[in-house]
Amino acid sequence: MQVFVRVAELGGFAPAARELDLSPAMVAKHVLAIEARLGARLLHRTTRRQSLTDVGRLYLERSRAALAEFQAAEASAAELQAQPRGLLRVTAPVILGSRGLAPLLPAFTAKHPQVQVELVLHDRVVDLMDEGFDAALRSGPLPDLPLSMLLCATPAYLRRHGRPRVPADLSNHACLGFSHWVHQDRWRLFAADGREHTVPIRSRLTSNNGEALRQAALAGGGILMQWEPLLREDLAAGRLVRVLSRYAPPQRPAHLLYLREQRPTAKLRHFVDHVLKHLGA
DSSP states (O other): OHHHHHHHHHTSHHHHHHHHTOOHHHHHHHHHHHHHHHTSOOEEEOSSOEEEOHHHHHHHHHHHHHHHHHHHHHHHHHHHHHSOOEEEEEEEOHHIIIIIIGGGHHHHHHHOTTEEEEEEEOSSOOOHHHHTOSEEEEESSOTTBOOOEEEEEOHHHHHHHOOOOSGGGGGGSBBOEETTSSOSSEEEEEOTTSOEEEEEOBOSOEESOHHHHHHHHHTTOOBEEEEHHHHHHHHHHTSSEESSTTSBOOOOOEEEEEOOOSSOOHHHHHHHHHHHHHHOO
């Protein structure tokens, strides 16, 4: 279509070929291919000159409009790549999304006012492509966001049941279990010298939702193992207190997933940078 437009505007195959860096024979093949598809001639050809047929004049008009739309679409895509704008759909687990990610979003949207964020929270695994998400925050073994874990309980629970002094004491306590963990009958802790302690635990309450376990811990239901950023407010307010602070559970990092593109949109690039800046390390 572009070749035909230049032939019509420049008045022949040879000048169009020079401009497009093609051979005159190749230019002619492009025009002949359109004519064969349409079943009509676009050009009257003589040895001296070429002129448009009625079909050719109409096709030229529509081709110019179509090419202008194409160029506008290309320019829009380039603009979208350069400036953060449009709808950004993000999914995350309930507690990590509500308490870890949601507080970061007002600053992001204030900095990028042409971006609208839709945050969808649930604990099932989402297919980003099938469900139309730009990014997903998930917990798992990839080291993008190395969030520290800690153990805590309410002061009232510890007054009733005593404070564990060494990891082995956990066997005598109600430990709140997360049902997605591979090993639900034991917890692993590491001392400052790197020595590992694997402790059998008794979980009379398990859940697949971290916020439910947090609420159970706040109600005095037992000892909770959870990401430190999600418990920061409870610890600062004294609603929960740390136990076994000299021992660290293994990190259970979160990671940020997004579909690989040759050139990610600006809204996605800036969102990834924003999350890593505030949740990473």
